[in-house]
Amino acid sequence: MNRIQLVRLFQTISNTNIFGTAKSMRYLSYLLLKKPTGKIVAETINGFSVWVDPAFDKSGLEHDIYFLGTYEKGTVSVMENFLQPTDNFIDVGANIGFVSLAAAKFCSQGKVFSFEANPDTFKILEENIRLNNFKNIQPYSMGLGSEKSVLKIFPNTLKNNRGGASMVQSDLNKDEVGVEVAIDKLDNVLDGNTTISMMKIDVEGFEMEVLKGATALLSSKNAPALIVECSESRNNLNFTPVELYRYLLGVNNYKIFKLELGKERLSKLVEVKGESDIPFHDNLFCFLPQQVNRLKKILK
Secondary structure (H helix, E strand, C coil): CCHHHHHHHHHHHCCCCCCCCHHHHHHHHHHHCCCCCCCEEEECCCCCEEEECCCCCCCCHHHHHHHHCCCCHHHHHHHHHHCCCCCCEEEECCCCCHHHHHHHHHCCCCCEEEECCCHHHHHHHHHHHHHHCCCCEEEECCEECCCCEEEEEECCCCCCCHHHCECCCCCCCCCCCCEEEEEECHHHHCCCCCCCCEEEECCCCCHHHHHHCCHHHHCCCCCCEEEEEEECCCCCCCCCHHHHHHHHHHHCCCEEEEECCCCCCCCCEEECCCHHHCCCEEEEEEECCCCHHHHHHHEC
């Protein structure tokens, strides 16, 4: 049995209670698979390959891709169930491109717009697009916010986690110089004639700024479904998870859901019916009433 087959087996087992939680499967695969020492190409169970450096990214996406063959399996499943071949997708906070690559597979006749503000990470995103020869991903080396500006991103906010780079100043990065990056509103960047079916936003506490810069898109009748990271455990810029939830409810006629077992595992979507249902650290999934019909297979 080769590595990818082993990972597939682990992924299947991790959705049962035979050995406990997905964390148990991560630990088991860590014990059995060869420890990497640098940058390598990892095959995923999602049908594409990714340049990763799990020796550097010890607690992030690249570690999981190498040892588990995927990342946020629950989130990817929602995307796969919702997206259609001709759809267009926006990935804000694309990191090295895992979600963008998955979206490019699901939207094979559509377009994926990928935004990554960290210049060094953006280079890896481009490498991964070339590695898979995907022609339907358009990468942008910039950040998105509530206004056109230049801000600093702090790449080492979370040590050993490339995806932890943040534009939010905190005790974790107070001694870091930071890198200046261009910021613009999504409403300024996006072609008004392009219909976006789904948008994912994971920008380490900068989510509200991105949303405020996309008001025209989000308040339109053809507003995209949203996947927005919501966290009580990190520094958020000028918002709380409750305020984020209220904003999402107010910007359009969205129904808001979360995955019953969290974003890392396959499970049903359950509606967030009030502020007490907001997850501590997970994704919120927002759908307009006409979009909910696409989700029948995964709604509880």
